[in-house]
Structures are given as C-alpha cells and as structure tokens.
Amino acid sequence: MGPLQIREILQAAPDNQTVVVKGWVRTKRESKNAIFIALNDGSTIHNIQAVAEPGQFSAELLHTVTTGSCLKVTGQLIASMGSGQAVEVKLTELEVYGTADPDAYPLQPKKHSLEFLREIAHLRPRTNTFSAILRIRHALAFAVHQYFNDKGFFYLHTPVITASDAEGAGEMFRVTTLDLNNLPRTEEGAINFKEDFFGREANLTVSGQLEGELGAMALSKIYTFGPTFRAENSNTTRHLAEFWMIEPEMAFFELEDNMDLAEDFVKKVITYALIHCKDDLNFLQNRLEDEEKSKPQNERSLPLLEKLSFVVDNPFERLTYTEAIDILLKSKPHKEKKFQYPVGWGIDLSSEHERYLVEKHFKKPVILTNYPREIKSFYMKLDEDGKTVRAMDVLFPGIGEIIGGSQREENYEKLLGRVHEVGIDPENLWWYLETRKFGTAPHSGFGLGFERLVQFVTGMGNIRDVIPFPRYPKSAEF
Template identity: 65%
Template sequence: MKSYSVKELLTKQPIGESVEVNGWVKTFRSNRFVALNDGSTIHNLQCVVDFENFDEELLKQISTGAALKVTGTLVESQGRGQSVEIQATDVFVHGTADPETYPIQPKKHSLEFLREKAHLRVRTNTFSAVMRVRSALAFAVHQYFQQNGFYYMHPPIITGSDAEGAGEMFRVSTLDPQNTPLTEDGAVDYSQDFFGKETNLTVSGQLEAETYAMGLGKVYTFGPTFRAENSNTSRHLAEFWMIEPEMAFYDLDANMDLAEDFIQSILKYVLENCKDDLEFLEKRLLDEEKSKPQNERSEMALIEKLKFIVDNNFKRVSYTEAIDILRNSKPNKKKKFQFPINEWGADLQSEHERYLVEKHFKCPVILFDYPANIKAFYMRLNEDGKTVRAMDVLFPGIGEIVGGSQREERLEVLQQKIKALDIDEKELWWYLDLRRFGTAVHSGFGLGFERMVQFATGMGNIRDVIPYPRFPQNAEF
C-alpha cells in the first residue's frame, strides 16, 4: 500500500484507493473526526474513525498533538469544508500527547507565547506557513543564481576582519577567562589564542566573496552572519542569514539591474508556488489589522504587495534628489517625521524610505550615490569626492531591504579611505592585493534573508521568520 503525504492526497485525490498517511492530530471531534496534518500543506486531511470499529483504549490515545498512521479508503466527503476524506480501517498511534500538558492546543496563541515554545510552534498554521514560504524563498535564491551563471561560495564564519567597520562582533576565543594571558602593556595576548590573533564571528561574507568574484567572475554567498548589536527591536537579530552576490566587471547600473531582477524573480516564484500559504497569511494579516487604528493599517493586502514588487519597475533616484523631495514634503514641513530632514548628508531612516516608496513614487525605489561619510570604506568614491557609488533598494512597509555598491577598485583611493578611518592596513593586506593584481570594476549587494521572509509573509516581528531567533538575553533551544 502506498503511503501519501496529506498534500498529495488533497491534490491527486485517488478516490477509491486504499491509502496510508502519517501526521499529527490538529483536532479530534465527536470522537470520530480526526483533522490530520503532516506539514506538507496548510490544509488538514479529515480522517473518519468509526468508533464502533475501534478499541476504546485506542480512541483515548487520540488527542491534539498525537502522531498517527491512518490507513483506509479515500472517498468523496459528504461534509462541508473538505472535498475528500479517509474512511479509516486502521489507526496506529506513533506517539501520544497529553492534553493537559501539550501547549499547542486548537485555539489562538499569542506570538510571544509561541516564541517560548519555539520547538513546537511550527505545528501551528501560522508558523508552518511561514517556514514553507521561507523554504521556497531559499530554493528560489539558489535557483536564480545557478541559472544565471553564479557560483555558490562559502565564506568563513570565523574571521579576523570587520567588514562593516561597526565593531559589533562576537569574539571567538579558547583563552581561559579566569586566567587570560596578558601582554606587557596589560592587553589580552591573542598570540596565545587558538588562531594566534583576535577573531570573531563574521558580520558579512562580502570581502571574501569579492576575492572569489575576481577569479570566478560571479559568485554568491548564502549563510549565517552575526551582529553583537544590543538591539531588542522587531527588526534585529543577533544571528541571521545573508545573501551576498559579488560580480566582476559590473558597475553600479549593472548591480541595480541585477538586484531588481533577482528580487522580482524570487517573489514571483513564491507567488506561483506558495499560493495556499500566502492566502492563509494574508487572511491572518487582515484579521490582525482590524484591531489597528485606520491610519496604521496597510494600504495593500499581502499578495497585492508582492505583486506590486513583481509587476512594477523600480524607480532609480539619487540620494540628492531624494533629500530634496523629503525636505519639501508635507510630513517634513509639518514636523510629522520623527527624524526631520534639514540638510544634505542626513542618514535616511525607515520613515523617510517608506515615504518615498509608498507616498511619493508609489513603486519600489532604488536610491544611489550616497554621502561617503555615512557609507562603508569599500564603496567607490565618485568624482565629486563627497559621494560614493552606493545603492539601497526600498520596499513598501519595510524601507531598505537591499544595500550594495560598486566596490572601490583603485588601490590608492582605498588606502586613503582605510587610513582616514584608522583601519589597520595590515589586517586587509589580502583585500588590497585584489587592487594590486588585476584590479577591475566590480560590484555587489547584500540582502538580509529574514527581512525578505518578513516581507513575503507579512510577519511583523523578525523573530517569527527564523526557526530559533537569537537576540539579547536569549539563546534558548
């Protein structure tokens, strides 16, 4: 007898066949109707267990959360809510779940409560849908790059460099904290550490990816990155996944073309392959928004928002033009912005980015040519000497989702920037070698994967789009 997934039975519907299915009980009604789900779909499969044909002790073991194997005949359902059901002839209980202690009961649970039960929350409709969308997005990322001539590169997780220059890094050390070796001037003697130098968990694989792009042409990374930023917001994680393509012989325009095409491609894949999950998540979001004040509700439903990105060309606007727009906008003049825009050089906040996308241009926006002093050292300096070839992709409801640039390929200019920022040139000797040996125009960008999953699912907190979130004072599970 063939064993099917719930999704296969609901889509193929082999009526009249004897079938076998495994899953977890979502509900057990009237001591007769079992709603079974195995994680393959948002939809449950109804199994009709005629209590007259089953031992009473067996029926007592069937409760929400129990794992079952159900054997029977797939028939057309006479009841409402499902097109097919299994008339069970045999039920095997893989494992029971005590109704008194099983925490995921068939009722509404708060997201805060479910974070405390992160090992079980994937059994809820919301989190199973989010994680299926996350999986589809990850597949779409690899598919896009593999089909477009990129090579998948694995950058080191342990590194001696700070790509972002922010210094918010997790230290990696085997030194005894109770008896730390010190140098003559009282500093920690990292020469006695495992790697013979100070090392940290990576904040970005970009610098290493650049070295491989300058040999393989086009590469991408997709792996975990870490920030020791003591931020307890709904937008920050201490451990998250980054997608970072790097391309030799790409200037900023080619970089922007790639970012736009890439984003539209992966969201199109999700729209085509996660229809049921997106419809469920959209309904959940609409129900959630009913409790919000009218002015705080989203102007677009979830699926409409995804189509908005896929179907619209991204508007390209210089930072200078954006500042003029913001400075002269009604919210700025009426002091509605939390961070008023007064002069050129301001670091744009999410409220400014969302205004440009949602109110002014009403389409996705790519800002480019930012002030050099608010961007990283590796971005190419423009001829004006005050802006760099940076670009950010802005989305509705979220603001910046992609940050990238044309990289500085000129050795002397890069050395000057490193010196001005007081970065030790010896630590980046290998990075500078790219400019000494066969330098060329090259570009890349970074996309925080969880931000994209948040956008695609409509989830309000980034802690709810990764299986086990890591944030200040929390490393449970």
C-alpha cells in the same frame, strides 16, 4: 521513498484506494454517527480528515488520540461529504506513534500569541502560521539558489570565523579557546591573543562580502548565502543576532548593472513564492487582515498579495540620494514637522523617510544611489565629486531598505586612503587591498538579509518569527 505526504494525497482523485497517512493530530471531534480526526504532516497548510465509525476502535485507543499526538492511519480515500475538503480517509486501521498529554501539551486548538509561541519555539512549527512561514522560507531559499545558478553565478562558501570586520561596526561575537578564568596576559597587562587558537583575535563574521570580492576577481560572478552575526544589543522587531545573508559579487559590473541585477533578483524570487506558495500566502493574508481590523483605516497596510504584486509589477524608481533629500524637504510631513527624525543632506535616512518615498511619493519600490561618503562603508567607489560614493539601496513598502550595495572601489590608492580615513589598520586587510594591485577590475555587489526578505513576503511584523530559532539579547535557549 517513504509514505505519500498529505499534500499529495489531497490532490489524488478519490477511488476507494487504500492510503496510509502519517501525521499529527490537529483536532478530534466526535458525534453520535462518526469520529473526525484532522491530521497534518507539515507538507501543506491543509489538514486531511480521517473518519471512523463509533465503536470501530476501542475507547482506550481513542482516548490517546488527542491534539498533538502522532498517528499512522490506513483507510480508503473517498470523496468527502463535508465542506472544506474534497477527499477524506475512511479509517480501517489506527496506530498511535506518540501521545500528547492534553493537560501538558501547550498547543491547543485556539489562538496563541506570537510572544507565547517564541517561548515554545521547539513546538511552534506545528502551528498553521509557522508551518506556512517555514514552507515559504524554504521556497525563497530554493529560488535564490535557482536564480543565481541560472544566471551563471557560482556559490562561494565564505568563512564564518574571521579576523576582519567588513562593516567596521565593531559589534562582533568573539571566538576563543582561551580559559576565561585564567587569561594569558602580555607584559602590559592586555590579553595575549597570541596564545589563542588562531594566534590572534577572531570573531564570527558580520558579512561574507570581502571574501566574496576575492572570488569574483577569479570567477567573475559569485554569491554567498550563509549565516552572519551581529553582537548588537538591540531588541527591535527588525534585528537578530544571528541571521542569513545573500551577497552576490560581480566582476565587470558597474552601478547600473548592479541595480538591474538587484531589481530582477527580488522580483524573480518573490514571483517564485507567489506561484509556489499560494495556499500559505492566502492563509497569511487572511491572518493579517484579521489583525488589521482593529486598526484605523488610514493605518492599515496593503493586503499581503497586493503588496507583493506592488513590487513584482512596478519598475523600480531610481534617483540619487540628493534628489531624495530635496523631495523630503519639500514634502508635507517635513513641512508640518510630522517626521520623527530631521531631514537634511548628509543624514542617514530613517525608515520613515524611506517609506514616504516608496509609499506616498512614488508609489513604487525605489533605488537610491550616490550617498554621502561619510555615512557609507570604506569599500564603496568614490564619485568624481569626492563627496558621494556609488552606493545603492533598494527600498520596499512597509519595511524601507531591503537591499544595500555599491560599486566597489577598485583603485588601490583611493581604497587605501579610505581605509586610513576610517581608522582601519591596512595590515588587517592586506589581502583585500592586494587584489587592487594584481589585475584590478570594476566590480559591484549587494547584500540582502534573508530574514528581512522572508519577513516582507510573509507579512510578519517581527523578524524573530521568520527564523526557526531566533537569537537575540538574552535568548539562545533552543
């Protein structure tokens, strides 16, 4: 089963029992009476202190114990005499697994910028900030699977390589085995994709939704949780080229059912993190409070734990897009021309509009429904007025939209009409359209970008800092 982790040792009652600790050195300090080594193995935000007496180990051995080196220590677990920890290890044996040259090791006991840490993404998980983020990311992923399993959903693995574009955006990464230096051509001079591996153009998926709907039409309730890709040349703090999506699809769910599920889902997974990641969340909250001190009082964000409780403890306000536009038009920021982007029926709401509704007007999370058909995807069910669709977006404080979903169009003729309307070749989606011919049923679903959720729960300002190895324009090094 391997050695006890530091998380487990720190919870043990000290009784002079022998323990073996393996981990990386965070700090070492020496005094005339003792040598103190702080070790961490990534299982917790907290270090364990190992204490040696002067002269107990050779100077040559101690010289190799530097920040970043990896050790195995053996000793007695005793009550700590110092503040900040309940127990410590009184050393009897010390073995250095791997040294870290202090002149070359980039993670020294000081504050490093997040920009610098992105340049050393292979080492940044060893910092307190990123180890906390990665533990919270794990907890949230576990909570997602646990939630859907307990609700009777089946986990469906949808393709990573696809010939369809679920979003219609056209910003996709191409997958090919063709020799780019000697591309086969048709008589017209175009690239002959019939010579490619799949005999046609293929790309990395932007969404598992369309295939997820196929699963829901047989298994009733499914969810996908996998990597998705967008070849969008964006360098904002909210975009990645590779990220993970959670996409449940449910047969026999209408819009109201979809909203109920989305609200319950995000509340439950955030609650799981609040219960199981207390130490990490407290650390990140303190870190954010230090950053906020430099901002004017009116620009400071809610404390992290208060923001999470804001979502968990409040019923989500539900209103239509049209009602939201009316509120925005009557708002003080609109009248005083303080919004950066204009407000009017038919616009795609910007983050500033969404945050105003959540943070200023309702002071609770919001679900907007029934958006204009022109700004939403072809697969969303048309309302009876023919102008709007049965879409829903869940809006959070500080981040705006975190979930987007809809009731799907189950009527074959209406869906086919929308496919033609947006300029998609029906032949490319024959299999999707065919489900509306054979036992069609009302069904709904939504999508949640996992990194957006992790960013919200951890309070990090840049989405590149909540995934181990971020992919964005001109960056795929690690």
